[in-house]
Amino acid sequence: MTLNRTAGSSAQLGEAALLEMYTTMLLSRRLDERAWALHRQGKIAFHISGMGHEAAQVGAAFALNRGVDYVHPYYRDLALVLAIGVTPMDFMFSLFGKKGELSSGARQMPSHFGAKHLNIISGSSPVATQVPQAAGLAFAIKYRQQSGLVDPNDATQPRLAFTCLGEGSTSQGEWHEGMNWAGVHKLPFICMVQNNLYAISVKMDSQMGVANVADRASAYGVHGVWVDGNDIFAVYDVMREAVDRAYNGGGATLVEAKTYRPVPHSSDDDDRSYRTREEVEEWKKKDPLIRMQTTLLNEGILTKDLINEYENRARADVDHAQQAAENAPYPEALDVLGAVYAPAEEV
Ligand SMILES: Cc1ncc(C[n+]2csc(CCOP(=O)(O)OP(=O)(O)O)c2C)c(N)n1
Numbered sequence: 376m377t378l379n380r381t382a383g384s385s386a387q388l389g390e391a392a393l394l395e396m397y398t399t400m401l402l403s404r405r406l407d408e409r410a411w412a413l414h415r416q417g418k419i420a421f422h423i424s425g426m427g428h429e430a431a432q433v434g435a436a437f438a439l440n441r442g443v444d445y446v447h448p449y450y451r452d453l454a455l456v457l458a459i460g461v462t463p464m465d466f467m468f469s470l471f472g473k474k475g476e477l478s479s480g481a482r483q484m485p486s487h488f489g490a491k492h493l494n495i496i497s498g499s500s501p502v503a504t505q506v507p508q509a510a511g512l513a514f515a516i517k518y519r520q521q522s523g524l525v526d527p528n529d530a531t532q533p534r535l536a537f538t539c540l541g542e543g544s545t546s547q548g549e550w551h552e553g554m555n556w557a558g559v560h561k562l563p564f565i566c567m568v569q570n571n572l573y574a575i576s577v578k579m580d581s582q583m584g585v586a587n588v589a590d591r592a593s594a595y596g597v598h599g600v601w602v603d604g605n606d607i608f609a610v611y612d613v614m615r616e617a618v619d620r621a622y623n624g625g626g627a628t629l630v631e632a633k634t635y636r637p638v639p640h641s642s643d644d645d646d647r648s649y650r651t652r653e654e655v656e657e658w659k660k661k662d663p664l665i666r667m668q669t670t671l672l673n674e675g676i677l678t679k680d681l682i683n684e685y686e687n688r689a690r691a692d693v694d695h696a697q698q699a700a701e702n703a704p705y706p707e708a709l710d711v712l713g714a715v716y717a718p719a720e721e722v
Pocket residue numbers: 451500501502540541542543544545547569571573574575640
């Protein structure tokens with residue numbers, strides 16, 4: 376694999392941004408690995424992994440106005456939300472379901488990421504429901520801009536809505552409805568399908584009769600593009616184009632990032648029942664984290680010493696976050712009623 380970074384927006388990325396992209400992917404991977412270990416130790420009830428998807432997610436995040444543009448993620452988007460500002464501590468608190476958990480006060484399952492202060496919208500478990508919701512956010516953005524309530528060039532305001540889902544989830548009606556709405560209204564909207572070839576055990580060719588999810592874009596009147604989702608620079612480039620389109624009134628984009636999930640669907644799945652070990656091993660050779668590390672080493676941006684330093688830092692961050700979450704109390708039983716029922720005095 377050779378990267379041509381003389382062309383495309385990623386050629387403009389400075390050293391600091393490149394290293395932040397790398398360390399975000401690394402942190403996500405180490406947190407994710409720890410979550411699997413904690414599950415096998417019986418310390419947490421459930422984990423669903425973003426492993427293998429980190430380049431697609433971090434490449435996408437860096438193209439956005441992070442913390443300002445609306446992001447409606449799905450359960451694999453750990454690296455995406457870390458890039459936007461969710462912390463290892465936030466993630467560990469959600470794994471352990473501890474008091475103060477960021478997304479929902481520990482009501483939701485882990486990896487239902489939400490952070491009001493970062494404009495990350497918490498999703499529901501039924502897959503694809505985030506798509507019409509995100510298209511609705513994009514509609515609100517356009518409406519507010521056209522009504523003169525906000526300046527379309529004001530970078531302190533959300534100027535697009537970005538959402539993600541898997542390729543299998545595009546079989547849901549909600550996906551088609553959201554995409555259609557985005558096309559009809561030319562919305563500032565980007566939908567990224569992280570195509571890892573499987574929906575749990577169901578292969579892609581059982582979900583659709585087209586070779587690429589992106590082929591469906593023209594049916595909705597949106598721009599469609601597929602990209603190697605394990606190549607962070609290629610993802611960044613197509614995302615920059617999609618972001619420019621959204622910011623400049625050019626309408627919505629469907630980005631299909633082709634990738635792979637090298638681990639089972641979740642902590643409750645055994646992938647040996649539906650795919651060969653050879654297939655998994657082949658894909659592990661395309662690991663996006665190693666790929667980025669190699670590129671940055673070749674470019675002289677990373678050194679062996681820096682790699683070790685970042686590795687130690689990531690592991691220390693994970694240890695620290697785990698310890699804090701293990702030591703934290705559970706929510707009070709009555710907290711379950713908060714944010715569901717208004718306090719009596721407000722009724
Ligand atoms: C409406 C609905 N049906 C079924 C499920 C159970 N379910 C959770 S994830 C998943 C697979 C989704 O696969 P895909 O969209 O390809 O995403 P991936 O997990 O591969 O990233 C299924 C069937 C669900 N959460 N919601």
